[in-house]
Amino acid sequence: MSLQITLFYVSAFIIVFCALRAMTGQYIFRSALYLAVTLATLAVQYMLLRAEFVAIVQILVYVGAVIVLIMFAVMLTAQLGDAHVSQTNRLAVATGAASLTLFYVLQKVLRANDWAAVIPAPADPHVQVETASNIKAVGQALLSGYLLPFELVGLILFIALVGAVLIARKDPVA
Amino acid sequence: MNAIGLNHYLMLSAALFSIGFYGVITRRNAVGVLMGAELILNSVNLNLLAFNHFLHPAALGGQMFALFTITIAAAEATVALALVVAVYRQKKSVLVEDIDQLKW
Numbered sequence: 001m002s003l004q005i006t007l008f009y010v011s012a013f014i015i016v017f018c019a020l021r022a023m024t025g026q027y028i029f030r031s032a033l034y035l036a037v038t039l040a041t042l043a044v045q046y047m048l049l050r051a052e053f054v055a056i057v058q059i060l061v062y063v064g065a066v067i068v069l070i071m072f073a074v075m076l077t078a079q080l081g082d083a084h085v086s087q088t089n090r091l092a093v094a095t096g097a098a099s100l101t102l103f104y105v106l107q108k109v110l111r112a113n114d115w116a117a118v119i120p121a122p123a124d125p126h127v128q129v130e131t132a133s134n135i136k137a138v139g140q141a142l143l144s145g146y147l148l149p150f151e152l153v154g155l156i157l158f159i160a161l162v163g164a165v166l167i168a169r170k171d172p173v174a
Numbered sequence: 175m176n177a178i179g180l181n182h183y184l185m186l187s188a189a190l191f192s193i194g195f196y197g198v199i200t201r202r203n204a205v206g207v208l209m210g211a212e213l214i215l216n217s218v219n220l221n222l223l224a225f226n227h228f229l230h231p232a233a234l235g236g237q238m239f240a241l242f243t244i245t246i247a248a249a250e251a252t253v254a255l256a257l258v259v260a261v262y263r264q265k266k267s268v269l270v271e272d273i274d275q276l277k278w
Binding site for chain 2: 002004005008012015016019020022023028031032035038039042045046048049050051053054057058061062065066069070072073074076077086087088089091092095096098099100102103106107110111115116119134137138141142146149153156157159160161163164165167168170
């Protein structure tokens with residue numbers, strides 16, 4: 001077994017196990033910690049897929065920012081730590097069956113297709129990777145072919161930030 | 175065991191999607207529902223990167239799409255958690271069944 005195969009299976013196991021614990025646990029704060037492990041281990045998979053920049057962004061944005069946000073929300077809402085409040089509603093069994101069925105159907109459909117034939121090569125790709133470094137190629141692509149969406153995403157982040165402050169402030173504006 | 179192929183990643187992402195779906199439906203906690211949504215978004219990202227890597231490694235489209243998804247997910251988490259805090263301040267509860275003002 002090569003290193004790549006070992007890495008894939010080990011990290012896939014960690015991802016699925018921690019995701020299950022995050023979604024079924026009783027304590028929401030522990031769920032957040034398990035989610036952090038899942039998201040950080042996903043970065044290993046991104047590395048294996050030769051997407052180094054996305055892997056770094058994954059750790060910076062998800063583990064560094066989103067998980068911290070979730071933990072703050074957990075700590076600001078005191079009721080969350082209560083062990084006596086059930087965290088799952090009464091749909092748990094039915095939804096468990098539904099998501100198992102969903103997984104079964106998904107894997108059937110995903111295996112059945114010959115994806116190389118379904119998705120043809122892009123006729124005019126915006127950017128081709130010329131350098132060995134993925135980060136350099138992504139940087140060039142972001143500031144050339146993808147410049148407009150890049151700027152728009154900055155605008156969206158700004159609006160979301162202002163909106164979040166406005167929503168969460170104590171006295172609502174008249 | 176064979177080399178890791180596209181199907182391995184598709185299976186992993188399908189599993190992640192199903193787990194996230196389970197979380198979104200069954201969690202009573204608004205923050206828990208949000209965590210399930212984050213899992214679903216991440217499974218999509220894994221799919222995009224896997225297709226990019228195995229089908230057209232020379233193109234960058236999948237990685238770009240994944241980057242924008244991560245950014246939008248961060249914005250979405252910010253607004254959603256602000257909403258949770260605002261609702262908690264008003265109703266003293268973060269359970270989704272207590273947030274029913276729009277239910278008539």
